[in-house]
Amino acid sequence: MQTLAALPTAQAFTQQLLDRCLSNRQQPAARSFHFGSTTLNVAFIGTNHADFFTNAIAHREIPSSPADLTVFVIDYKTSTIMLPPPCWDWQQADGHGTIHGLTDGYAGYFQQDTGVFTWVAYAEQIAIVWGTDLTTLPEWERSFPFRYVLHKWHERTSRYVLVHAGAVGTVSGGVLLTGAGGAGKSTSTLACVNTALHYAGDDFVMIDLEALFVHSLYNVAKLNVDNLHRFPHFQPLVANPDAALDQKFQVYLHQHYPEAVTAGFPLKAIMLPRFSGTTTTTIRSATPAEALKALAPSTLALLRADQRTFQKMSQLVHKLPLFWLETGTDLAQIPEQILNTLQSLSTHEPATR
Secondary structure: OOOOOOOOOHHHHHHHHHHHHHOOOOOOOOEEEEEOOEEEEEEEEOOOOHHHHHHHHHHHEEOOOOOOEEEEEEEHHHHOOOOOOOOOOHHHEOOOOEEOOOOOOEEEEEEOOOOEEEEEEOOOOEEEEEEOOHHHOOHHHHHOOOHHHHHHHHHOOOOEEEEEOEEEEEOOEEEEEOOOOOOOHHHHHHOOOOOOOEEEEOOEEEEEOOOOEEEEOOOEEEEEHHHHHHOHHHHHHOOOOOOOOOOEEEEEHHHHOHHHEOOEEEEEEEEEEEEOOOOOOEEEEOOHHHHHHHHHHHHHHHHOOOHHHHHHHHHHHOOOOEEEEEEOOOOOHHHHHHHHHHHHOOOOOOOOO
């Protein structure tokens, strides 16, 4: 009878990965980025493709600092660093690549469409992003790097949650803009660029549930190809003008409008954009159930998140005023209505980072 070899432990797998990173002859200098209370250090091994992963988070870069979490980005093609034998059976992976049943304190995900493997080890405070050839990653991957790492790192805490939403506001406070694809989330967010409202993101942001504070993750404005004509000032700034019809144009706002991008602000309300079919933009109240329906499905699907993230979002929608943002074709009315609403809201307890 054939005897199956014992699988290595998750701890041993992590140590082998770390040893292979540290034994690399060309040790890269790590770059530091700050998100909420977390300092993320990122070290690239075997690739000079760093900008692909860092342009979207350039506004969060800080001088070299001690890390809460160190991410090693490994390009196999140029480093020849291979993954160690797995500490799981591949039957533990679901159809989306999430590996279930791992030892508590470890998370793994194999992104099948890109061939990228991501590993997060909490106790060791390291994460690995490994790919066979990172230069072949699709363009849209550069718009939200390390989202799975950041999500998994905070998933076990009660304080932070990543959500699929935009966010705009002032230093005094702002709003979360969320909804299903096509609802007008990005259009509403981008209509606020270069107004009195600052931009914290239009795709993913991080919420501090204790302080009710929005932390910007990415400075990338994303536009559907057929929506660019509504924002002609963005047209010469598009970083990927050859985007396919089913992809989105990307504009790195930190490069072109650094004064418009903010690290974050106190969160005062949640708005649910929806096209009105008219010229004007109006505001009306929404319910927690409507807000959760707008926020949860895409967040859970895109982050491969579980019940813990759902519960955090459920808490969030019960803590804030909620509104439908019925958007019209006159884009200038969108920031006006958001500002008017923020000014009309009763003063909340001051939030802190």
